[in-house]
Amino acid sequence: xxxxxxxxxxxxxxxxxxxxxxxxxxxxxxxxxxxxxxxxxxxxxxxxxxxxxxxxxxxxxxxxxxxxxxxxxxxxxxxxxxxxxxxxxxxxxxxxxxxxxxxxxxxxxxxxxx
Amino acid sequence: xxxxxxxxxxxxxxxxxxxxxxxxxxxxxxxxxxxxxxxxxxxxxxxxxxxxxxxxxxxxxxxxxxxxxxxxxxxxxxxxxxxxxxxxxxxxxxxxxxxxxxxxxxxxxxxxx
Numbered sequence: 001x002x003x004x005x006x007x008x009x010x011x012x013x014x015x016x017x018x019x020x021x022x023x024x025x026x027x028x029x030x031x032x033x034x035x036x037x038x039x040x041x042x043x044x045x046x047x048x049x050x051x052x053x054x055x056x057x058x059x060x061x062x063x064x065x066x067x068x069x070x071x072x073x074x075x076x077x078x079x080x081x082x083x084x085x086x087x088x089x090x091x092x093x094x095x096x097x098x099x100x101x102x103x104x105x106x107x108x109x110x111x112x113x114x
Numbered sequence: 115x116x117x118x119x120x121x122x123x124x125x126x127x128x129x130x131x132x133x134x135x136x137x138x139x140x141x142x143x144x145x146x147x148x149x150x151x152x153x154x155x156x157x158x159x160x161x162x163x164x165x166x167x168x169x170x171x172x173x174x175x176x177x178x179x180x181x182x183x184x185x186x187x188x189x190x191x192x193x194x195x196x197x198x199x200x201x202x203x204x205x206x207x208x209x210x211x212x213x214x215x216x217x218x219x220x221x222x223x224x225x226x227x
Contacts (some may be wrong), residue, residue: 004157031213033214033215035215035217040219041219042118042203042205042217042218042219042220043158043203043205043215043217044217045214045215045216048213048214056214059214091157091158093158093215095213098213100145100146100207100213101146101163102146102148102160102163103148103160103215104160105150105157105158105159105160106157107156107157108156108157110155
């Protein structure tokens, strides 16, 4: 596809369940970012990959959050033992090169934890 | 720690007006500043990217300026249309580390027909 895609678009989880969110970046984009957007707020940085290397995970809120990009393309954000405060939209972005370029965002996954 | 502020938080204007959205940031040592549009329930659509060495960028009815020394950017929208109604977000990368973006909380714009 031409843009960044994310799946699922919507996810409802019961508190305590594990979830996995997928991001397909634009083909050839080296850099991949995950952001979390709470209702009415701007997105907040979670983690950054350059190819398969996770160079910055300073924004992950707890050790329940884990991200991977094993082959340098598709990325998965996993949240273990979900809590209600994890409810948010999770946005993925990719950019060409080392990250100092325009970031292109996917449509997001809206996670609701009941 | 970089902080980004957007003023006003919400704006309602009649169709046809020219308008200015403001973005300020606390640390001027940025790499890039990017303006986005977000429609309800949707992802972010990139509008304009200004690199740190640039002063402004233009696309159609949109013009974004950057004054690094004062920590400010403005997004100018000419001849506003109802289809411009959305939330507008600015984001900066830098001053250090990876190229993650720090976002403002956005300006919710409503253009009345």
